[in-house]
Structures are given as structure tokens and as C-alpha cells.
Amino acid sequence: MQLTEYLRKQKAEKDILLMTHLVLGYPSFEVNQEVIRQMVDNGVDLIELQIPFSEPMADGPVILKANQKSLAAGAKVGDCLDFAAGITAAHRIPFLFMTYYNILFKYGVEKFFRKAAEIRIKGFIVPDLPPEEGEEFLALAEKYEIAPIMIFAPTSTEERMRELAKNGDGFIYCVARRGVTGGKTELDRDFRDYMGRCRSATDLPLAVGFGISNREDVDSLAGQADIAVIGTRTIRLIDEQGPAAVGPFIAGLR
Amino acid sequence: MNKQGYYGQWGGAFIPEVLYETFRELGRAFAEVRHDPDFWNEYVQLMASYSCRPTPLTYAANLSDHFGGARIYIKREDLNHTGAHKANNVMGQGLLVRRMGKKRVIAETGAGQHGVATATMAAKFGLECTIYMGEDDVLRQRPNVFWMEKMGATVIPVTSGSRTLKDAINEAFRDWVTSMDDTHYVFGTVCGPHPFPEMVAWFQSIIGLEARRQILAAHGRLPARVFACVGGGSNAMGIFQGFLDDPGVELIGVEAGGHGVDTGQHAARLAGGDGSAGVAQGYKTMFLQNSDGQMRDTHSVAAGLDYVGVSPILSDLWEKERVRFTAATDREVMAALELTMRREGIIPALESAHAFVQAFKEAPAMERDEALIINMSGRGDKDIFTIADAFDDPSWKQFIINKGRAYAAD
Numbered sequence: 001m002q003l004t005e006y007l008r009k010q011k012a013e014k015d016i017l018l019m020t021h022l023v024l025g026y027p028s029f030e031v032n033q034e035v036i037r038q039m040v041d042n043g044v045d046l047i048e049l050q051i052p053f054s055e056p057m058a059d060g061p062v063i064l065k066a067n068q069k070s071l072a073a074g075a076k077v078g079d080c081l082d083f084a085a086g087i088t089a090a091h092r093i094p095f096l097f098m099t100y101y102n103i104l105f106k107y108g109v110e111k112f113f114r115k116a117a118e119i120r121i122k123g124f125i126v127p128d129l130p131p132e133e134g135e136e137f138l139a140l141a142e143k144y145e146i147a148p149i150m151i152f153a154p155t156s157t158e159e160r161m162r163e164l165a166k167n168g169d170g171f172i173y174c175v176a177r178r179g180v181t182g183g184k185t186e187l188d189r190d191f192r193d194y195m196g197r198c199r200s201a202t203d204l205p206l207a208v209g210f211g212i213s214n215r216e217d218v219d220s221l222a223g224q225a226d227i228a229v230i231g232t233r234t235i236r237l238i239d240e241q242g243p244a245a246v247g248p249f250i251a252g253l254r
Numbered sequence: 255m256n257k258q259g260y261y262g263q264w265g266g267a268f269i270p271e272v273l274y275e276t277f278r279e280l281g282r283a284f285a286e287v288r289h290d291p292d293f294w295n296e297y298v299q300l301m302a303s304y305s306c307r308p309t310p311l312t313y314a315a316n317l318s319d320h321f322g323g324a325r326i327y328i329k330r331e332d333l334n335h336t337g338a339h340k341a342n343n344v345m346g347q348g349l350l351v352r353r354m355g356k357k358r359v360i361a362e363t364g365a366g367q368h369g370v371a372t373a374t375m376a377a378k379f380g381l382e383c384t385i386y387m388g389e390d391d392v393l394r395q396r397p398n399v400f401w402m403e404k405m406g407a408t409v410i411p412v413t414s415g416s417r418t419l420k421d422a423i424n425e426a427f428r429d430w431v432t433s434m435d436d437t438h439y440v441f442g443t444v445c446g447p448h449p450f451p452e453m454v455a456w457f458q459s460i461i462g463l464e465a466r467r468q469i470l471a472a473h474g475r476l477p478a479r480v481f482a483c484v485g486g487g488s489n490a491m492g493i494f495q496g497f498l499d500d501p502g503v504e505l506i507g508v509e510a511g512g513h514g515v516d517t518g519q520h521a522a523r524l525a526g527g528d529g530s531a532g533v534a535q536g537y538k539t540m541f542l543q544n545s546d547g548q549m550r551d552t553h554s555v556a557a558g559l560d561y562v563g564v565s566p567i568l569s570d571l572w573e574k575e576r577v578r579f580t581a582a583t584d585r586e587v588m589a590a591l592e593l594t595m596r597r598e599g600i601i602p603a604l605e606s607a608h609a610f611v612q613a614f615k616e617a618p619a620m621e622r623d624e625a626l627i628i629n630m631s632g633r634g635d636k637d638i639f640t641i642a643d644a645f646d647d648p649s650w651k652q653f654i655i656n657k658g659r660a661y662a663a664d
Contacts, residue, residue, distance in 0.1 A: 054548040055534045057424050058270045064414055077546045102533045106547030128268045132257055153272035179432040
């Protein structure tokens with residue numbers, strides 16, 4: 001509930017909000033820290049921190065590689081939690097965890113929620129946990145007041161979207177197209193129809209992810225979505241130009 | 255909301271939302287054929303005319319005499335078209351694909367057996383076919399890549415992760431989340447999200463149905479023990495299903511002990527105590543993973559057993575103590591393979607030889623009038639490069655060197 005309220009308040013002042021993403025420990029926690037500072041300084045409204053997993057089934061090649069390199073460099077779940085604690089203490093915007101269910105499962109699902117609440121994480125995105133498998137997860141989300149972010153896909157029926165929305169909180173993450181993260185999306189008529197179906201299925205704010213990479217994309221989303229998600233693009237930018245390129249890029253999106 | 259596809263606490267369907275409708279459609283299509291006797295008959299006839307079914311149950315007289323204990327019978331899944339039990343599942347799913355009207359199939363493959371079987375099915379049924387195979391496996395199993403390509407399949411080497419079977423599965427899912435409208439994912443084993451474990455187990459149950467009939471005819475009563483190697487677990491589930499309701503028949507699954515279960519270099523998830531419960535690749539089972547939940551590297555001389563997870567159905571049968579699990583080391587496997595070739599003129603695949611190891615350990619202490627069955631999931635002669643390597647055979651090496659020189663001179 002807290003997260004939804006924050007987003008509505010922000011949305012009252014801006015045409016569209018920005019959510020960015022990064023893989024913890026890639027290329028290093030030091031770079032993560034610098035990138036987050038630049039993102040926050042340049043007006044990002046919320047950030048998803050991906051805890052790396054060895055089998056990131058829903059992610060495309062760029063984020064997959066970042067997961068692997070982070071793990072190969074020795075990133076542990078405990079390091080990610082410690083790092084996140086420092087970040088949430090240093091910045092005022094909300095932070096979310098994105099990861100795969102095994103990370104929570106192995107840590108202990110309740111223990112993970114307790115820890116995340118303690119370090120003021122506001123939401124979880126777990127792409128391989130449909131609500132059918134998430135009974136315990138959803139109950140704990142309510143108990144610890146961490147928003148369980150549900151995911152809509154272009155293949156979701158309206159009935160399914162309503163079912164998902166009923167279980168979700170914070171906002172809805174709308175996957176812009178079929179496929180994995182990092183591909184290009186055509187913001188065409190089909191897309192507008194899809195966003196219309198998402199809108200009619202829920203009152204929660206809508207975030208659109210997967211393939212958004214420039215100002216035109218962000219502009220054309222205003223009015224259709226509440227939050228534009230920038231994922232793969234910033235990872236590529238850091239790979240190619242280093243962390244200093246992130247600030248100007250974010251500033252140029254809006 | 256209904257949780258589907260659980261076996262005790264194992265299984266489920268941990269899938270991204272984009273695949274939700276695809277799985278629903280697949281579940282519906284499978285439920286339809288599952289209760290249609292015509293479909294099963296069509297399947298049995300196809301396997302009879304295309305894949306040598308029923309496969310024989312061979313009495314291994316020499317091995318039985320050699321060990322002096324139980325009578326050893328071998329279920330000959332090696333005599334399937336394409337050389338392994340993988341054909342059963344693949345042809346069954348092929349018939350299902352035809353019913354669903356999809357035009358393209360994708361599959362993961364480890365050793366290459368499932369890939370070859372899928373490419374074969376796609377050629378026969380006129381389907382487009384893409385096979386995902388870990389880069390390490392592409393290098394290890396070049397002959398299988400050759401045949402897949404010759405049958406018209408596109409083989410994509412997977413360079414992520416450990417470059418083996420689990421990574422090929424991830425990559426096949428990445429294809430499927432884009433292509434599901436016209437594409438079916440022919441999952442190769444009794445793992446993955448529901449309904450795959452149930453579906454693959456159903457098609458493979460043909461092994462157990464035949465074996466039960468055959469052993470009663472040959473031996474006059476049920477076997478005391480049935481042995482099968484376990485990678486994902488499809489050949490084991492296939493034969494075990496013929497005897498699950500017979501409490502007097504002991505079922506033994508043999509995992510890859512690699513260099514030894516206490517060395518960390520193995521693929522024993524249930525035997526040996528290194529596995530732990532986890533959720534990955536769309537289902538919950540016992541995985542080889544570290545304390546953070548990251549999957550570990552595995553090792554086996556047999557590429558087809560080299561997998562981090564295991565069937566949720568087998569995890570349940572293990573937990574309920576219906577199936578006993580053991581592991582065979584690479585070294586033991588080579589010895590069992592050699593003995594079987596010398597005594598019976600039969601060449602088991604390296605995977606299947608794991609089951610032979612455990613049967614050979616137990617046969618001597620069994621009664622002479624007891625029978626045991628070894629499920630020989632595949633044949634080894636197609637793996638000549640791997641097996642020759644494992645035997646470190648000098649004359650074979652010289653042959654390859656000469657062949658290489660001849661190619662280089664071209």
C-alpha cells in the first residue's frame with residue numbers, strides 16, 4: 001500500500017515515472033553504488049535491484065551475462081542484502097528486489113521477507129513465481145508490508161489479468177512483448193490495445209518494461225503507462241562507456 | 255487457485271506469466287489425449303512400426319552365471335529407433351503436436367540423444383526443428399550434432415552458464431517465450447513445469463508395461479529388483495511404473511557418482527546427501543546447489559546423467575522410500591561396460607551402464623531363483639568417441655590422428 005501511494009503522489013507531479021534496474025555485483029558493488037547515485041540524482045523514481053541467480057530463465061543475454069559475471073566474481077546473497085541496506089539508508093526513493101524464487105526459498109522465505117522489511121525494501125518482483133505457487137509468499141508480503149509485484153504479459157487474458165491484479169500490490173509490471181528482457185518493442189496499435197486491456201483490469205499503477213531505451217519510447221508511453229522501466233539499456237551503457245554515462249542518459253529521458 | 259502437478263511436496267509449475275496460457279493449452283491438450291484410448295493405440299502402433307516396439311527383454315545367461323546369484327534380465331531400450339528410450343517420449347509428443355496443430359518444435363539436449371530423437375520426429379512429421387545444446391556437449395557429442403543437422407534440425411550451441419543441459423533448458427525456454435504460438439517445446443525428461451513430468455512419464459510408461467508382461471512370461475513371476483540409471487529420470491520412471499504397485503518389487507535408481515560422491519564432482523542429487531530442495535527450471539525438486547541457491551557444476555562420464563535436478567516424481571518416491579537411490583562412479587561404469595560387452599556382446603550407453611554397476615553389486619547376494627531387470631536405456635556404440643576416450647584406447651587414438659591428418663591434407 002505504501003508503495004502505491006508513493007507512486008500516485010509522484011505521478012501527480014510528472015507525466016511518467018522512471019524505474020531503473022541493475023544487477024547487484026555487476027560489474028561490482030562499487031560501480032552499483034555510483035550508478036545508483038547517478039540514477040537518483042537524475043530523477044529516477046524507483047529502482048529494482050536484481051539479486052543474481054545462476055538460472056535466470058526470463059532474462060535475455062545482457063542481464064543473463066551480468067548475473068553470471070556477478071556470481072563468478074563471488075557475489076553472495078548476503079552481500080546483496082548488506083549492500084541494499086546501505087543503499088536504502090542513503091537514498092530516499094523506494095527500492096525493490098527482483099530475483100528468482102530459489103533465492104528466497106533457499107534463504108528461507110519468511111527470513112528473507114523479515115530481512116527485506118528490516119532494510120526497508122518496498123517490493124519484490126519474482127518472475128518465476130505465479131500466484132498459484134505463491135501462497136506463502138503472498139501471505140508474507142502482506143504481513144511484512146512488502147508489495148508483491150505481479151506481472152502482466154501480452155498473452156494474459158483479461159480474466160487472468162484481473163486474477164493477477166487481485167494478488168498484487170504496488171504496481172503491475174507489464175511485459176511489453178513476448179520474449180526475454182532486452183529486445184526491441186514496437187509501440188504500435190497492438191501495444192496500445194494491450195495497454196488498454198491492462199488498464200481496464202486494474203487500478204494499480206502500470207509499469208512497462210522490456211526493451212525501452214530512449215526518450216521517444218518514454219514520451220510515447222506517457223498517457224498509456226505510469227512507469228517506464230529501463231533495464232538492459234543502462235547495463236549496456238555501463239559496459240560500453242562506464243558508470244559516468246548513466247547520469248546524462250537518465251537526464252535525457254524526460 | 256489450484257496448485258497442479260505436485261508429487262508430495264515436489265513439482266509444480268514455476269513459470270513466467272508470458273507462458274501461462276501456453277501451459278494451460280498444453281495441459282488441456284494433454285488431458286484430452288490422456289483419456290483417449292485411440293490416442294494410446296495410435297502411439298503404440300507408431301512405436302511398433304517405426305521404433306521396434308515392444309523392445310525385447312533379454313536373459314543375460316552369461317552374466318547371471320558369472321555372478322552366480324539372481325537371474326539377470328535386460329530391457330532393451332537400446333533397440334529403439336535412434337538408439338535409446340528417448341524416442342518413446344518424442345514420438346508421443348510428436349503425435350500431440352500434430353493434434354495441437356503447431357508447426358515447429360524446439361528441444362534441449364544433453365548427450366544429444368533427445369536432440370537426435372526430436373530431429374527424427376520432426377523430419378518424419380514435417381516440422382521445423384531447433385535444438386539447444388550446451389557448447390561443452392556440442393564438443394563432446396559431435397556425431398549426434400552431425401545427425402541432427404543431417405535430418406534438417408538447426409543446432410544452437412549454448413554458451414551461457416555451465417554450457418550443459420540445464421543451460422540448454424534455460425535457452426529453450428527463452429525461445430519458447432517468444433515463439434509459443436506456433437512452437438511446442440518437446441521437453442526431454444520427467445522434469446520441468448507441470449504437465450511435463452506427468453506427460454513424459456506417461457509416454458515412457460510403455461517400457462514398464464512391456465517389461466512387466468515380459469518378465470512374467472520369461473520368469474513366471476515378478477522380479478525381485480529393477481535397476482535404472484537416473485539423469486532427469488525418464489527411463490527410470492518408464493520402467494518403474496510397471497512395478498510401482500507391486501510392493502515386493504524393489505526399485506533402485508542409480509545416479510552419476512562421477513569421481514565419487516564425496517569429491518563434489520558428481521551428479522548424485524538423491525544418493526549421497528549433497529542435494530537439497532530448491533526451485534529452478536520451472537519446478538521444485540532436489541537440486542545440487544550451494545547454500546545461496548546457486549546451481550553447482552556437476553560431473554559425469556555420461557553426458558545424459560550430468561544434470562543438477564531430478565524428476566519431482568522420483569524425489570517423492572525417494573522421500574517415501576519406494577525407490578532406493580545409489581550412485582555409480584565413472585570408474586565402476588567403465589568396468590561394468592567392459593564386462594557386459596565381453597560376456598553378452600551387448601554395448602550399453604555410458605548412462606545405462608550406471609544401472610548395470612549397481613545390479614552387478616547386488617546380484618551375487620540374491621537367490622538363484624530371483625530375477626532382476628536392468629533397464630538398458632540406450633546403446634553405447636553410437637557414443638564411440640566418448641567410450642573410446644573413456645577407455646583411453648590407443649589404436650582408436652591412432653585412427654583419429656590418421657583421419658585428422660587426411661582431412662588436414664585435403
